[in-house]
Amino acid sequence: MPHKKAIVPLLDDITPEAEIVGAVNTVFYHANGRLQGTILDGEGFVHGLINEGYTVSGSHCVLAGAGGAASAIAFSLLKQGCDRLYVQNRTQAKAIELVKRLKRTFPEKNIQAYVPDNQMFDIAINGTKLGMSEEDDLPFSESIIQRSNLIAECVLAPDMTKLLMTAKASGKQIHKGKHMLQAQLDLMLRFMGVDL
Template sequence: MRVIDGNTKIYGIIADPIAQVRTPHAMNEIIADRGSGAVFVPFHVRPADLPTFVAGLKAWRNLPGFTLTIPHKEATLALCDRLGPMAKISGSVNAVRKTSDGAWEGETFDGLGFVAGLKSQSLDPAGASVYIQGAGGAAKAIVAALADAGAARIAVANRSQDKALALVDQINTIYPGKCVLGSTHDVSAADIVVNGTSLGLRESDPLPIDVDELKPGQVAAEVIMMPDTTSFLHAAEAKGCRIHRGIHMLKGQVGEIADFLGI
């Protein structure tokens, strides 16, 4: 049994809701493997309370950093004093560490983790045509990482078309011509179809993507980790798609996050 005492360092994940997160289990396994004197816990924080909570963490001397997920990835960007390269490109963060001078430094590993997760399942996005639904924090990071990994074409769709267009323009300034505004046709034309939204966390959620446009042989990928197989993945599998679960994105990034946070 791990001993928690006055020397223990505290890390955590900020989310709302929190019950679905699987990061604490994965990070505590890494902590145990590395013999680190630390513990990783969940922080349930409402969006309205986020600035106060993050400001308070600066005063927590034995808290070297934290991670975050829905719906806080974009809002936390403005709470950081410094940003890593992928955070600057994607406009979101999912890990924040306290530097030696007490500043918050944010970076995002969702996109890198998503690409690593694909590759771990022998799915290389280089040269692929991708459709992604969503333009929030996770989706931004994934689009940036897919562009960097050599995806040939990335179609971005979102309920708010303005947000999708802003993401397309942002990525195209760094990777010219990689991104386009997505349409229904792009779903059936893509090699990889990604749900980058939070739809699927709840059983009552509508499907994020029109699965009637899917065809056998496509890869249907998810960012949601709980449930393990979302309604979207069930429907895609029934259409003959190869499904790719959200847990692969987590497994692809936890080691890098642990290194970033100093665990």
């Protein structure tokens, strides 16, 4: 996970989305020896939602995280028509920096580096690694979980994270991290020139 940003300067070129996000998770070695990188976390996440019947356009979302995966997810949510995006991060300065980058690309969108106490959310997304270990804290407060219609996860394993179990026990709809990975596989093949 931490190498998504560190590898960028080593590549010959990156896609526009990867440039805005500042990270890559897929590198293609071209026949001419050039290395091209892209980030598919965000697009994969959004396609995973859509494939499961959820709508992003017009949605109000809250996102935990400001790293490579979370940045890509934020970009793709806004690109697909998310109307309001609230970013929370353990380090507030990183959330503010992400919001500044997003506002340069999406100046018409309502993007904030805080989460209002009374806001209802269509989707709450964990874009952090919290949940990989059962000892991890929840990425969201119980209040945010209660104010969200759908709780979505990026963590692949375990299949049912503490966040998803908490949300399910509260009667919330849940979206597992595996849907992001499944959608990314097709996107990865297309990026590498494989016809599907």
